[in-house]
Amino acid sequence: MSWANILADLLGATVLFAVPLLLVALGGMFSERSGVINIALEGIMVVGALCSCLTLIGLDKSGFGKAHPQLGMLIAILVAAASGAVFSLMLAFASINLRADQTIGGTALNMLAPAFAIVLTWAVQGQGQTTILIPTWTRITQDNFGIERADTFFQNLVFKSFYLTTVVAIVLFIAAYVLLYKTRFGLRLRSCGEHPQAADSVGINVFRMRYAGVIISGILGGIGGLAFTVAAGSGFQSSVAGYGFLALAVMIFGNWKPLSILGASLFFALFKVIGSYSDSIPFLPSFKSVKASEYIYLMLPYIVTMIVLILTSKKSRAPKAEGIPYDKGMR
Amino acid sequence: MKKVLSLVLALCMILSLCACKSSEKTSSDGYEIALVTDVGNIDDKSFNQGAWEGVEKYAKDNKKTYSYYRPSEDSTEARVETIKQAIDKGAKVVVCPGYLFEDAIYTVQDQFSNVQFLLLDGEPHDADYANYKTASNTHNILYKEEQAGYLAGYAAVKEGYRKLGFLGGMAVPAVIRYGYGFVQGANAAAEELGVTGDVSMKYWYCGGFAPTDDIKTKMSGWYTDGTEVIFSCGGGIYLSCTAAAEAAGKKVIGVDVDQSAESATIITSAMKELANSVVLALTDLYKNNGTWPADLAGKTAVLGAVEGCVGLPTATWSMKNFTVDEYKALFEKVKNGIITISNASDAAPAVTISVDYQN
Numbered sequence: 001m002s003w004a005n006i007l008a009d010l011l012g013a014t015v016l017f018a019v020p021l022l023l024v025a026l027g028g029m030f031s032e033r034s035g036v037i038n039i040a041l042e043g044i045m046v047v048g049a050l051c052s053c054l055t056l057i058g059l060d061k062s063g064f065g066k067a068h069p070q071l072g073m074l075i076a077i078l079v080a081a082a083s084g085a086v087f088s089l090m091l092a093f094a095s096i097n098l099r100a101d102q103t104i105g106g107t108a109l110n111m112l113a114p115a116f117a118i119v120l121t122w123a124v125q126g127q128g129q130t131t132i133l134i135p136t137w138t139r140i141t142q143d144n145f146g147i148e149r150a151d152t153f154f155q156n157l158v159f160k161s162f163y164l165t166t167v168v169a170i171v172l173f174i175a176a177y178v179l180l181y182k183t184r185f186g187l188r189l190r191s192c193g194e195h196p197q198a199a200d201s202v203g204i205n206v207f208r209m210r211y212a213g214v215i216i217s218g219i220l221g222g223i224g225g226l227a228f229t230v231a232a233g234s235g236f237q238s239s240v241a242g243y244g245f246l247a248l249a250v251m252i253f254g255n256w257k258p259l260s261i262l263g264a265s266l267f268f269a270l271f272k273v274i275g276s277y278s279d280s281i282p283f284l285p286s287f288k289s290v291k292a293s294e295y296i297y298l299m300l301p302y303i304v305t306m307i308v309l310i311l312t313s314k315k316s317r318a319p320k321a322e323g324i325p326y327d328k329g330m331r
Numbered sequence: 332m333k334k335v336l337s338l339v340l341a342l343c344m345i346l347s348l349c350a351c352k353s354s355e356k357t358s359s360d361g362y363e364i365a366l367v368t369d370v371g372n373i374d375d376k377s378f379n380q381g382a383w384e385g386v387e388k389y390a391k392d393n394k395k396t397y398s399y400y401r402p403s404e405d406s407t408e409a410r411v412e413t414i415k416q417a418i419d420k421g422a423k424v425v426v427c428p429g430y431l432f433e434d435a436i437y438t439v440q441d442q443f444s445n446v447q448f449l450l451l452d453g454e455p456h457d458a459d460y461a462n463y464k465t466a467s468n469t470h471n472i473l474y475k476e477e478q479a480g481y482l483a484g485y486a487a488v489k490e491g492y493r494k495l496g497f498l499g500g501m502a503v504p505a506v507i508r509y510g511y512g513f514v515q516g517a518n519a520a521a522e523e524l525g526v527t528g529d530v531s532m533k534y535w536y537c538g539g540f541a542p543t544d545d546i547k548t549k550m551s552g553w554y555t556d557g558t559e560v561i562f563s564c565g566g567g568i569y570l571s572c573t574a575a576a577e578a579a580g581k582k583v584i585g586v587d588v589d590q591s592a593e594s595a596t597i598i599t600s601a602m603k604e605l606a607n608s609v610v611l612a613l614t615d616l617y618k619n620n621g622t623w624p625a626d627l628a629g630k631t632a633v634l635g636a637v638e639g640c641v642g643l644p645t646a647t648w649s650m651k652n653f654t655v656d657e658y659k660a661l662f663e664k665v666k667n668g669i670i671t672i673s674n675a676s677d678a679a680p681a682v683t684i685s686v687d688y689q690n
Contacts, residue, residue: 128372233575
């Protein structure tokens with residue numbers, strides 16, 4: 001082993017786990033910026049992961065996936081986006097049209113999603129077969145580019161855990177930034193989250209804007225679900241291990257701003273990964289005298305987040321009108 | 332908008348109907364043979380699945396009704412509740428895979444004296460381990476996991492691997508016996524080859540039987556750190572291990588059942604013949620008119636190499652330097668007691684290779 005290999009691993013794994021956090025937190029940002037609290041991110045991730053994983057095994061069985069691996073992966077990503085969007089419509093309908101409590105609506109969807117996932121998985125795979133295995137062709141390897149395998153820093157960094165979702169996440173991140181800050185739509189969306197009455201008074205359709213916000217969060221959340229499942233690498237088991245909630249924390253940590261969210265998700269992922277690598281990194285203290293010392297590193301991301309939040313919370317500012325159903329009669 | 336919603340709801344209903352169709356057929360008598368899973372599920376490709384396959388095979392061959400039940404949570408109360416539920420639904424035999432059922436069986440074996448219990452990997456005792464009691468309607472099966480682990484560890488070092496890893500699930504007796512057996516086997520082979528200085532092992536219990544991203548990341552770290560092969564010992568965690576191995580181009584040793592079909596990275600598996608022993612026990616049970624015969628009732632069977640219940644899969648052999656013939660010779664020595672393997676699970680075996688215990 002060499003230093004470079006460990007470092008390459010560490011950085012590669014950080015990016016791998018930052019991708020789902022980034023996507024889902026961006027999704028949450030769009031929803032909340034439009035004025036709808038999206039607790040249902042976890043559920044959206046589960047549904048996105050479920051539908052895309054089923055698509056993947058379908059493509060695998062038909063032989064299409066092996067022949068065109070990355071095209072197959074792209075289809076899966078589109079399916080994840082579409083299914084996440086459809087699922088998020090339920091939240092949009094409940095919280096925008098029916099003016100239901102957004103937190104409760106979101107929680108209900110979070111409970112629905114895993115149950116629905118198990119039912120559908122069993123229906124497809126047979127009773128008791130809870131794990132949907134992800135085909136191995138989904139990973140992008142040196143062979144895709146015709147590069148000779150070598151033990152170099154670059155190859156270890158890039159090709160060990162490289163999936164199409166990473167590329168898509170980078171594209172979507174740039175798109176999200178431009179959409180939110182550089183377009184008329186973005187300005188209108190943000191205004192609906194700050195002061196919907198004022199937005200309405202200048203002719204912006206608040207309902208439509210909020211629908212757009214929630215659907216975008218569904219799209220990003222669904223893709224995030226797939227990104228998490230490929231990152232975890234162990235198949236889909238009707239759960240995304242709380243990453244939806246983690247993404248909510250990342251979004252708040254990132255102050256509802258795309259660039260800060262990018263930083264926050266990388267930061268979170270890095271500290272999460274360091275815990276797992278702690279015994280391979282020589283300069284980190286190993287706390288051998290403490291019983292169950294491994295948990296010290298597992299606690300790290302949360303402790304550091306708390307400290308950072310304490311230091312920055314004065315500047316933190318949520319969209320003003322989030323969580324409040326829009327009522328035209330209210331001023 | 333409402334249309335979309337109703338469409339989604341309609342879809343949910345249709346799909347849940349499909350789910351019903353694929354489930355097992357009900358009969359008026361309920362299910363005679365019941366399996367209650369521990370924390371895993373029957374598709375864990377290891378412990379629960381092995382037991383379930385045994386139940387399924389026996390029941391199908393003998394036209395018995397059968398079903399499985401999964402406790403709602405990981406607690407003795409939930410397990411007792413689920414066993415009662417199984418009995419309510421007509422179970423005459425309840426198969427319980429896992430030491431986790433020890434307390435639960437201790438409670439229910441006296442309450443339902445007309446129901447037969449088969450406990451794998453444990454012996455009934457009360458919650459604080461003060462009283463052990465196996466009633467006459469209970470039969471326990473234990474395995475000599477240390478023999479399976481020994482064979483795998485010996486094979487790995489003979490095959491030419493020098494940096495090994497052991498990834499255990501929860502630190503329960505069966506998993507510990509596998510692990511310590513693996514250490515002893517690797518040590519024995521290293522001493523034979525005179526390479527004790529080169530062979531090293533990382534040893535870690537992840538604390539669960541489900542795959543997580545944390546396990547995968549940690550195993551990636553081991554592989555990058557030079558580990559060549561990891562013995563993944565416990566339920567579904569092999570998924571995390573093979574995912575890391577695939578990315579790193581390294582190897583994995585499977586557990587409980589022959590897992591070589593699950594991933595190309597799995598070079599061999601330390602097996603215990605769960606399915607086979609369940610079938611044998613159920614056969615004896617039904618030969619004796621549905622109650623345990625005298626030699627099994629209230630007794631514990633410890634199955635190992637002598638009974639042919641542990642070993643490595645020779646049909647799917649993929650190792651090159653360590654051949655099937657060499658394995659068979661080794662297996663005979665274990666079987667005849669020429670090689671003795673400690674089955675202690677309270678203290679790590681004394682070995683000359685370096686083992687890095689990370690828990």
